[in-house]
Structure formats: structure tokens, C-alpha cells
Amino acid sequence: MIRKASLKDVKKIHALISEQAKGGHLLARAITDLYSQIRDFSVAVDGNTGEIVGCGALRVIWEDLAEVRSVAVQGDFQGRGIGCKLVEALMEESFEMRIRKVFVLTYRVSFFSRLGFALMDKNLLPHKIWADCVKCPKFPECDEVAMIKEATNQKD
Numbered sequence: 001m002i003r004k005a006s007l008k009d010v011k012k013i014h015a016l017i018s019e020q021a022k023g024g025h026l027l028a029r030a031i032t033d034l035y036s037q038i039r040d041f042s043v044a045v046d047g048n049t050g051e052i053v054g055c056g057a058l059r060v061i062w063e064d065l066a067e068v069r070s071v072a073v074q075g076d077f078q079g080r081g082i083g084c085k086l087v088e089a090l091m092e093e094s095f096e097m098r099i100r101k102v103f104v105l106t107y108r109v110s111f112f113s114r115l116g117f118a119l120m121d122k123n124l125l126p127h128k129i130w131a132d133c134v135k136c137p138k139f140p141e142c143d144e145v146a147m148i149k150e151a152t153n154q155k156d
């Protein structure tokens with residue numbers, strides 16, 4: 001089940017992201033940022049145990065642009081379609097908010113291609129996104145790939 005996150009989920013989200021960040025798969029997030037940005041997050045919940053086994057966030061960047069970020073699935077739950085469901089839920093949220101373009105910075109090109117994202121030139125993203133990049137240990141040598149998905153069926 002995918003649902004919006006609540007404040008009670010922050011510690012588990014932090015643990016999930018930190019675990020994947022150790023392997024260099026995504027950017028670590030400070031727990032203070034997670035509290036202040038918790039409304040961006042959705043979580044995947046194991047129907048049997050009620051445990052949170054995945055998370056992902058949709059961050060609004062500009063009038064027509066948002067970012068999918070911090071998508072992480074617990075190691076032993078990967079490869080079961082949970083990551084796809086999380087990203088689809090975030091895309092549904094972007095649709096409801098009438099956001100026309102959603103991008104992601106990632107190493108998982110095939111995963112996001114399958115979800116309809118296409119490669120793009122990172123330098124075409126607005127400067128506003130670099131505010132977060134400055135906090136990244138990899139800055140300025142970022143080797144993540146930028147991918148974008150444009151809405152084709154927005155109502156207005």
C-alpha cells in the first residue's frame with residue numbers, strides 16, 4: 001500500500017534513505033530536512049506487518065516543474081514492483097497539482113525509463129535546483145543523470 005507520510009514515519013524514512021545512501025545510490029538526507037519536508041513524502045507499507053518498506057518524495061521546484069527524489073526501497077523488498085508503485089503515486093500527485101514536468105537525478109536509468117522518463121541535459125534544469133546540490137558531498141562533480149517526464153494529459 002502506498003500512502004502519504006506522516007511525522008511518525010520520519011525516523012524510518014531517514015533509516016531507509018541512509019541505508020541506500022551508504023551504497024552511494026542516492027543522496028543522504030538530514031533528519032531535520034525530512035521533518036520540514038515530510039509533506040513531500042509518500043511511503044510504501046507492507047500489508048502484513050504494517051512496516052514501512054519504501055519511500056519517495058515529490059518536491060515542487062517551479063511553476064511547472066517538480067522533482068522526484070529520495071526514492072528508496074528496503075533491500076529485501078526490492079524487485080517486487082514497490083519502487084514503480086511509489087514513483088507512479090508521486091506522478092499521480094504531480095498530475096493532481098497540474099505540474100507539467102517532473103525530473104529526477106539518478107543512477108537508475110533503466111528503472112526510470114520504464115516509468116516514462118527520458119534522458120535530458122542536466123544543465124537545462126533551473127538554477128534553483130543547485131541550492132540543494134551544494135549540500136551534496138559529490139558537488140560539483142555530480143555524476144547522476146537527469147531524466148524528465150512531461151505530462152501529456154493535463155486537464156488545463
Ligand SMILES: CC(C)(COP(=O)(O)OP(=O)(O)OC[C@H]1O[C@@H](n2cnc3c(N)ncnc32)[C@H](O)[C@@H]1OP(=O)(O)O)[C@@H](O)C(=O)NCCC(=O)NCCS
Nearest residue numbers: 020025070071072073078079080081082083084106110111
Ligand atoms: C531504485 C529502487 C527505488 C527501485 O525499487 P524496487 O522496488 O526494486 O523497484 P521495482 O521492483 O519497481 O523495479 C525494479 C526492477 O525490478 C523489476 N520488477 C518490478 N516488479 C517485479 C516483480 N514483481 N518481479 C520481478 N521483477 C520485478 C522491474 O522491471 C525493475 O527492473 P529495472 O530496474 O531493470 O527497470 C531501489 O532499487 C532502491 O531503493 N535503490 C537505491 C536508491 C535509488 O537508486 N533510488 C533512485 C534514485 S531517486
